[in-house]
Amino acid sequence: MDKPVEDKPIKIHGVKKLQFTDGEADKAKTVDRGGTRGDYIGEFTVTAYCACQECCEKPKDHPEYGITASGRKVREGVTIAADWRVLPEGSKVYIEGIGERTVWDKGGAIKGKRIDVYLPNHKDTKKFGKQKLKVYKIGG
Secondary structure (H helix, E strand, O other): OOOOOEEOOOOOOOOOEEEEOOOOOOHOOEEEEOOOEEEEEEEEEEEOOOOOOOHHHHOOOOOOOOOOOOOOEEOOOOOOOOOOOOOOOOOEEEOOOOEEEEEOOOOOOOOOEEOOOOOOOOHHHHOOOEEEEEEEEOOO
16 A cells, blocks of 8 residues: 655645645545545636625724625635636535635636635735646535
8 A cells, every 4th residue: 555645735724734645636536534525626726715895995993904705704724716707606525735715705806716714814915826726616
């Protein structure tokens, strides 16, 4: 049996490690993470955002500050923004090195195979940068 291969970890709250036991991570199409299966849907460009005015155009005193397009409040370790034509509202995904997230938001610049991960502060969003990561759809 081959040794497990782990994707490079990104230190973000709520991370669950993705492991492949066949030694061929790049060829994996389905991943099993303790009873939850995810189907590989491709490599996405992943960036990060926070609720600040620079990222979301709403000042802290705005009544909709921190509220996503779905009407939910942003939550670290849960919220992502995606193109709802690619990943509809409520879709659950596993992003390599980041973990499970739910599509609760969308954005003007988030089109096609692109995901924006919610982080609690702007400094962390800049540090996160732009990454190409494998994405797996969880459930239906």
